[in-house]
Amino acid sequence: DAGVTQSPTHLIKTRGQQVTLRCSPKSGHDTVSWYQQALGQGPQFIFQYYEEEERQRGNFPDRFSGHQFPNYSSELNVNALLLGDSALYLCASSLTGREQYFGPGTRLTVT
Amino acid sequence: KQEVTQIPAALSVPEGENLVLNCSFTDSAIYNLQWFRQDPGKGLTSLLLIQSSQREQTSGRLNASLDKSSGRSTLYIAASQPGDSATYLCALSSGTYKYIFGTGTRLKVLA
Numbered sequence: 762d763a764g765v766t767q768s769p770t771h772l773i774k775t776r777g778q779q780v781t782l783r784c785s786p787k788s789g790h791d792t793v794s795w796y797q798q799a800l801g802q803g804p805q806f807i808f809q810y811y812e813e814e815e816r817q818r819g820n821f822p823d824r825f826s827g828h829q830f831p832n833y834s835s836e837l838n839v840n841a842l843l844l845g846d847s848a849l850y851l852c853a854s855s856l857t858g859r860e861q862y863f864g865p866g867t868r869l870t871v872t
Numbered sequence: 873k874q875e876v877t878q879i880p881a882a883l884s885v886p887e888g889e890n891l892v893l894n895c896s897f898t899d900s901a902i903y904n905l906q907w908f909r910q911d912p913g914k915g916l917t918s919l920l921l922i923q924s925s926q927r928e929q930t931s932g933r934l935n936a937s938l939d940k941s942s943g944r945s946t947l948y949i950a951a952s953q954p955g956d957s958a959t960y961l962c963a964l965s966s967g968t969y970k971y972i973f974g975t976g977t978r979l980k981v982l983a
Binding site: 794796802804805809817819849851864866868 | 904913915921970972973976
């Protein structure tokens with residue numbers, strides 16, 4: 762079992778650009794959640810996808826959007842990047858209502 | 873609004889000590905609580921999951937307890953080892969959706 766995988770591992774972007782991060786859930790899981798973790802802080806919930814629909818959203822602007830595909834994999838898109846978007850982006854998968862499993866994360870640096 | 877606090881923020885102990893990490897929350901209406909370990913710059917590794925109806929869970933040298941009435945969870949680590957050095961995060965959900973995280977306790981076990 763490959764567990765939760767994320768790509769890319771690291772990414773450097775310039776302010777104003779757009780970025781897409783990808784996540785493949787653990788085998789058998791149908792729910793994907795995305796979190797942003799700033800340095801020294803706990804992860805903050807961005808949104809969760811289930812059955813290709815956004816089920817719940819945290820306190821993040823519309824610049825953050827996502828998608829879930831029929832195979833349950835997911836993408837996180839961030840438009841008009843700001844310096845403050847620099848963080849570790851974590852993807853978690855679960856079978857609805859059960860234990861969440863996290864991927865290794867994508868480190869995004871905005872310059 | 874649910875708030876999660878972890879005390880202490882940092883802890884340094886000699887190898888072999890038993891230690892307790894604390895997690896407190898303001899709303900007792902939780903669905904489950906999960907403890908994670910995070911190594912620097914890495915993703916989260918799930919340690920223990922406690923469902924709302926449970927009082928504790930054990931895995932090897934780790935024991936987590938949950939007291940909803942007092943809004944507290946503790947993670948007990950027995951016979952600590954240098955390899956236990958990491959940041960420990962607690963997270964809880966009030967439903968089947970997002971997790972709310974504490975800011976973590978940075979543990980250093982000295983050889």
